[in-house]
Amino acid sequence: MLSLMSKYRLNSSILSIGANDKSVIILDSNYTLYELLDDEFIFVKKIFDFTPQHHFSKACAVSMQGFIAIGKPKSNLCEILYLKNGNLKHIKTLSWHKADIYNIRFSRDGKFLVTGGEDGKVFVFRLPDFHIVNILPPRPDYISNIHFGKISKLIVYSSYDLQNCVFDMEQNIIVGTFNTNSVVEDIVFFHNDKKIFCVCSNGESGIYDIENKSLDLKQNYNFWLTRTGLSKDDNYAYIGARGNILSYLHLDTNTPRFNVLLEYEDGVSFMRVINARLYIGYSNGYLQIFDLTKYENELQKAIDNNDYKNAKEISDKNISLKTHKIYIEFMKQCWENEFKKAKEMLQKDTSETTLNNVMNNIKVFFEDKDKKDEFSEFMSNIGVFKEFNEAVLTKDYVKAYKLIEENTMIKQTSEFEKLENIYNQTFEAAKKLLLNNSLESTNEANIILKPFLLVPSKKETINVLLRNANKFAQADLLLKNKHFVDYFKLAESFKEIKNTPNYKKAIIFGEQILATINELETKQNFNKALELTEILIKFVPFSKVALDKKNDINLKVEFLNLYNKKEYIKIYQSIQKYASLKGLLEYINLSNHFNKIFDDALNLAINGENKTAYNILKPYFNIPFWKNRIDSIFNLSYLNEIEINIDKLQENDKATQSNAKDENPINWKLTLETYIYMFGKNDELIKICSKNNEILDILNKLEVESKDIDYLPSIIIYDTL
Known part of the structure; x- marks a missing residue:
């Protein structure tokens, strides 16, 4: 069960729940907005008379910073509002889509808003000015779901063609795709944004590993799933459905573990945890608040x-x-x-x-x-355990080991450990006796080994010892003197050495060296780590892992040298070949450095300072790693520049009914041609040109294809007088 704190009956299905710094904000499907402060509603108002949204619609969202985004039905418009202390403000109307907006989501860090539409388009806007900052690769069907990663570097978006795309905002590329058997209803990143969890309309739940490109999809439920979120430690997902079940699923195994029976059967339309309280909104308009810290x-x-x-x-x-x-x-x-x-x-x-x-x-x-x-x-197997214990007690080791072979669970018992200790001690004692090279010692060794001699798994090792005691002695001496190469060579040629306690000790020692190397590598003490890899390479069972580790450390050393020299092209060539380098603090710092450069350039472009943005980006044109990111900035920059000049043209036409005579006129044909060479005749360009019929007519007559041309400080091309 969960600890219910309070519940409320609102006007209609609850579509989104968010907050500002003081209050909780709720939006229902009839566009009634509620502000809840200290368990009292300080604001309740129906803000639009639009057609009501579907009871499980995702075309509305409330952020954790007080912003509200509402997709207007039967239109391409998204209304942005802000609510705090009962004061509601209209911020902006977004109109980039060609068709109805189907999905809206604010990022978890409050930096972005993303909208997905029936046109298959996905647009990203920054907060708080809601300028467009990215246009994601379109899908051929409605966008069913969108979600940001924890730090807004990644976005996953799903469509009704059952494909899900993982988009890297930093590099501006799709880094993974996976398909489900039915529509994804909700989706969330976890495990430091390395994995994605999704729930589907057919009751399936899936976990996608971004790095390994693997999908674990299971039919865990037999009802329509609607919403999901993460537990406090990100190790469980809680899942709502079109019914009265709230399920907790273990994310490590994609397995349901606990179910809670909810009060209402109409279905969960929205869920969110705010200040350790779980808010569950239902399609019948009820809101329940549970105390997760009780x-x-x-x-x-x-x-x-x-x-x-x-x-x-x-x-x-x-x-x-x-x-x-x-x-x-x-x-x-x-x-x-x-x-x-x-x-x-x-x-x-x-x-x-x-x-x-x-x-x-x-x-x-x-x-x-x-x-x-x-x-x-x-x-x-309890009878087997009793039989095994009795066999050990009566020193019937043949029977004891036969039972072990037939019932591997015995190996988990303390009695098995005792038996193995008896054997190891007997083996070492026999070895010492045999080294005396006397008939009496040999006979004594045979006597103490006899109880194990008929055990199939021990027989060969014992016989080898009886015939070649000097080999075991040689191995012990090599190990004692730390001649690891010779020791493991001898073990490879004389394999019975591998069954001895000393060999197991050598393996444990190798594991300890590897652990030390990993610790030194984490602390960037690469010289000492490399010294230890040279030692570990001599341990034959660890040779490959030690060599791989050596190569990996050398790559990091080389990366740091490139980093200090600011050789960015080589740095990012290395990054694309060796993903492990992304864990370095220097790489993270470098990414932050470039992200600031790109953010500054985009801000300048949005403000119409295209040439300054161009000059900031110019030194990095030749870095292939950042090409898509730079393309995106110039695309938005040029679209913004074209729109600004069309708006100016419209203003001039209204004021003078003609173009201004004191400026060189814009050659719109060449301007639009140049843009199309770079980015194609896309919907965004058509939308902007639709503001002016003459320019739209020029665009419609253009029949040019994309081709590679250099970036320009400005997309606007003027006629020369």
Whole structure:
């Protein structure tokens, strides 16, 4: 269950919930806007008389900064408003689409607004002036959903052709696509924007890994899913539907874990977490507010007291607490401890009393199906465990190891560890005896090894030891003197060495060296890290990983040299070949540096200072990595410049009924031709030219194709007198 704080009955289906710095803002499908402050409505007003939106429409959005965006039905218009303290202001009307706007979303960081339409177009606007800053590659069908990444670098947008595109705003390219079997109803980034979670109308949920280009799509539900969001620690998704179920899904496995029965069956039309409160809006107009922090302090006390039963009871009263990492880790550790105790008890005694005691201790963990299955598997093999323990006790090692081969779960028990220790100690003792080269010592070695000699998995190693004790002694000496190359060479040619405890110790040592290398690499202590890779390369089992690590570190060293020399072309060539370099702080700083340059240039272009923007960007024209980003800036710059001059022309025509005579006239044919060479005869150009019939007529008569030409300080070309 969830802890309900309050509920309200509003006018109609709730389409969006946001906030300003003091209040919560709600918008319903009849365009009634509500401002909620301290559980009281301080503003309620129907702001438009448009045709009501569909009960599950996504053509409206409220930001967390007080902005409201509403797509007007049966038009291409998007109205932008701002609400605070009961004061409502109209900010702007956006009109870039050719058809109805189908989807609107504000970015999580409050920097951008994105709109998607029935025309398949997606436009990005910056806040707070709502100037257009990007035009994404169009889709052939309606845009069904859009979502920003956590820091607005990435956008994912879905369309009714069932394809989903991941767009990188920084580089201005599509970096991934995936298809679903039905329309994506809602979508969200998680795992530091490396993965995407989506819910579909047919009940499927999917996880797309952007880096690996892989999709895990499962039919987890048999009802129409509508909305989703992320838990506090981004490890669970909560999912609403056209029904009365709120589901919590584990994102690591794309598996539903907990369900909450909601009060209303009409369906969830919107959900959002604001200040640790979950706001759920329904298609029947009800709004419920749940306290996600309820019983948090009590849970922490139970964890501090190591009281897992009480922790479980508390989490049952507020199911969102079950998604907290601190609770998950605590219950995982308690399960491991209690399950180990249970196995030890049941291996010795399976009486009803013992079983009841065990069940009383561990049944609280069975809300996790994996743990319940693990215990069930153990219980199905309980007779085998008892038989194994008896075999070890009576030193019937042949039978003990036969049982291990048939039941691998035995390897998880402490009794198995004891058996392996007995064997290893016996093996080492026999080795020392054999090195004495006396008949008496050899006989004694044979005697102590005899219980293991008939064990198939040990027989060959023992026989090799009896015949070649000197080889094992040689290996031990090489390892003691740190002659790793020779040691592992000997192990490769004399493979039974790999079954010895010393070989396992050598592997553990290699793993420790690798961990140290990784730590040094993180701290950018590359010289010391490279020294250790040279050592690890001598460990044959680690040779490949050590060589890869060495190459990776050398790439980072080379990158830092290029960074210090500001050789940007080579830097970005390296980045495109080796994605791992993107984790470097220097790369992040470089990206921030270029993003500021591009933002400054775009601001200048929007303000009509095209030539200054051109001069800022000119030094970077020859960096292929940034070509698409620079193309986008010049596209918007030239469109803005064309629109400014058409508007001026319209103003002059109104004032004088003719073009101004004191200026060189614009050659619109050459101007439009030049733009089309660069960016084609797109809808945005047609929309702008539609302001003037003569210019639109010139555009319609042009039949030119795109071709590569250099950027220009200005797209406007004048006739010379």
